Amino acid sequence: MKVSYFPGCTLKNKAKDLDLYALRSAEALGVTLEEIENWQCCGGVFTTAEDEVATKLSSVRALKYASDRSQPLVTVCSACHNVIKQTNYAMQNNKAFADKVNRYMAEDGGYNGEAEVYHYLEMLRDLVGFDTLKEKVANSLKGKKIAAYYGCLLLRPGKAMGMDDPENPTIMEDFIRALGADAVIWAKRNECCGGYISVESPETAKKNSNAVIRNAKAAGAEMIITACPLCKYNLEKSGADIPVVYITEILAEALGVKEDTNA
């Protein structure tokens, strides 16, 4: 299976691991991630101002690229996914916005929300299947107590993201179980780490992140996994004393492809 892949800026800089293991694991599962040519930064934040079009055009171009190839568009980074998915939702449901966007899309041809956007986790659940994943696990993570940290961007707003119930998600827990590990259920798994406020008020971010780490540990977690580079940054910056790992890294580990055999 071939899919269009939007890595995003962070995955080419701070979060190279997230990208590398995503590619390797997907290959092991029979999915080729075809990186979109000339992709541009998603903008990092989905502006809620409806008349703000410019920052959303890069997302629309990525969506258009995938839909022209009749491929699903797969993302990994929570922030990119949030921006692209919300943009697609707006293109599908807000005609005034779509019309405005299409005025800038003349050279690329029009776009009206035809593409399907999958987060890497959704790809595993809906395109690969957690059962298939389970069968392909080479190094089971049995006995490991892992806390799934969704953060805030992956699930919300629930209607636009359509991934899982924002208050009672199960997708990442199912993923953890598919890898053979134990999923810890904890309250702060879908709470914010502080996000970009770490730039302006590192103290506030630290307070939030600490609360997240404390709660995960109290629930018995030995490791926190996340899909979001910013979550990982904030949790580690706040002095997390348990490992904070990307979802793709433990996936690669479980699939036995963490060390590149071709290198």
Add this chain to the structure above:
Amino acid sequence: MQRVGVFVCWCGSNIAGTVDVHAVAEALKNEPGVVFSTDYQYMCSQAGQDMIKAAVKEHNLTGIVVCSCSPRMHEATFRKTAAAAGLNPYMVEIANIREQCSWVHKDILTGTEKAIILGKAAVAKVNLNAPLTPGESPVTKRALVIGGGIAGIQTALDIADAGFEVDIVEKKPTIGGKMAQLDKTFPTLDCAACILTPKMVDVAQNEKIRIFSYSEVTDVKGFVGNFDVTIKKNARFVKEDICTGCGACVEKCPMKKIPNEFNLGMDNRTAIYIPFAQAVPKVATIDPNACNMLKKGKCGICAKVCTAGAIDYTQKDEYIEEKYGAIVVATGFNPISMDKFDEFAYSQSKDVITSLEFERLTNAAGPSAGKLLRPSDGKHPHTIVFVQCVGSRCEACAEKGKEYCSKICCMYTAKHAMLTRDKYPDTEVYVFYIDVRTPGKNFDEFYRRAVEEYGVKYIKGMVGKVTPEGDKLKVQASDLLSNKQLHIDADLVVLAAAIEPDKSARPLATMLTASMDTNDFFTEAHPKLRPVESPTAGVFLSGACQGPKDIPETVSQAGAAASKVIGLLAKDKLTGNPCVASSNELMCNGCSSCANVCPYGAITYADKEFRMPDRTTRIRRVAEVNPAVCQGCGACTVACPSGAMDLKGFANLQIMAEVDAICK
């Protein structure tokens, strides 16, 4: 040819506001058969009815068309008027120009045009009407009450008090329902058991009442006055008539770790059990999923210790057929599951409980003998947070909660908060609410007392998150009135879960052909004027199966339902609906299409002798309709390929005439 009179009603401004009623009356004057046409402000008023009667006499009318509201509203009224004027009541036709016209149109021109068309259709139909005479059917003078909670108990007692026999079918091993699980009742704070258990004993001792506990209704046939009901008595593996309820078996049963439903799983019971001390009937029941003897054939201790010899491991489910004249549904409610509300950490912490669990915790017969202790560590909680509307008024999240207000939560939460502050003044109590809704006699005073006398901290706003950490529950909430975020370290969080109809209600409604709303609450025949009757004749509604209700309201509705049942059972004969199907034997070829679609089983077949044109005789199979069972739904008339089946009062010819009049 009929002599038809047309009467156009203004319904105040309800119709006249969007329909030019004079123009309608004028236009219909020219229709075939119409000899008189007029309009009036309120046709259903005494003056309006007198006007109809006078016109019948003056113009020798043989048929009447009333252009007014829905026939569901006033068809019966105008039929009575016609009868009083000496006409057959079935010579009246209603053109619904209110619900189907004036209320849905804004423009007077289109409204008037449509009203005229609807009037023409009614005139075309009444021209083909024939006088109909209803048949009569006998009444079985016994009632069935489905559900043995306070609603069912009160209904049964009231019906029995009037001298009629009543059977109660209860699916649990004992009657008593939710009220038996409650601790105190608002607004008077008397103990629920103290006022309920005497009623339960009354039921048990009443000669007119039989209790089928641990039983369910599996089939209902027949119609008002003549229901045939199948009751399944589940095997309880204990002979009910021999068991004395001594409890020796319960004491000796080795399977002691079965979650106790009565205490909502907060403690354990044995495999053979009596739900609670005042259970009625007070007999033991063996849980077949937990009993070693029934599962593996090993044990048999209860049979050994039972001096009465009541244990019977070979007991089978028993099916009983009974006849009833009336059926009362009292299937009650349940709190919704908290599975989808994990933001409150219900699945993560034992110290996040529902309000019904709180009732058991504070009940002297509950798992902690009435001491308010945390389920996790048995410590006394010093800070308690009550969260109201968990799953109620949940518009944005209809897939996990309910859109409606559960109605009882504001009052019971005020009660819980007040009782906690009364018994344990060292406890801080917070109540988070969207609105406090306390209408009802002495209800608002009760809530005010909780705030003013007992110092309960009411905060307008919702709890967003409960995070268990260590032995605390970190509650994050918003205070909307001071626009602040609150963080409270609580020891116990109590969720006022929304209530929903019992799961057994939906299949039961299908059996009874009784209608339900989208939330599975039973629908009443009229929301204001017939609140305790189902639209299905002979089926009555009592308690929370019809909508969320507290105890006083449930008891009043139970009494009202009982009085309706008594009114029905007091009759010796019931007048039927003459608008039933009938088959033209000469055209019927006995194909069974009609019987296959009949939802009431009203159609049978008979072999009949027919004389043929060549003077020979032939025996043919033809359909026969039992007019007492037929409800006049008309499904058979549509299914009949040869056009032999027709509905009196709604004949194919009449319907076609209406269609023609509309399309003309």
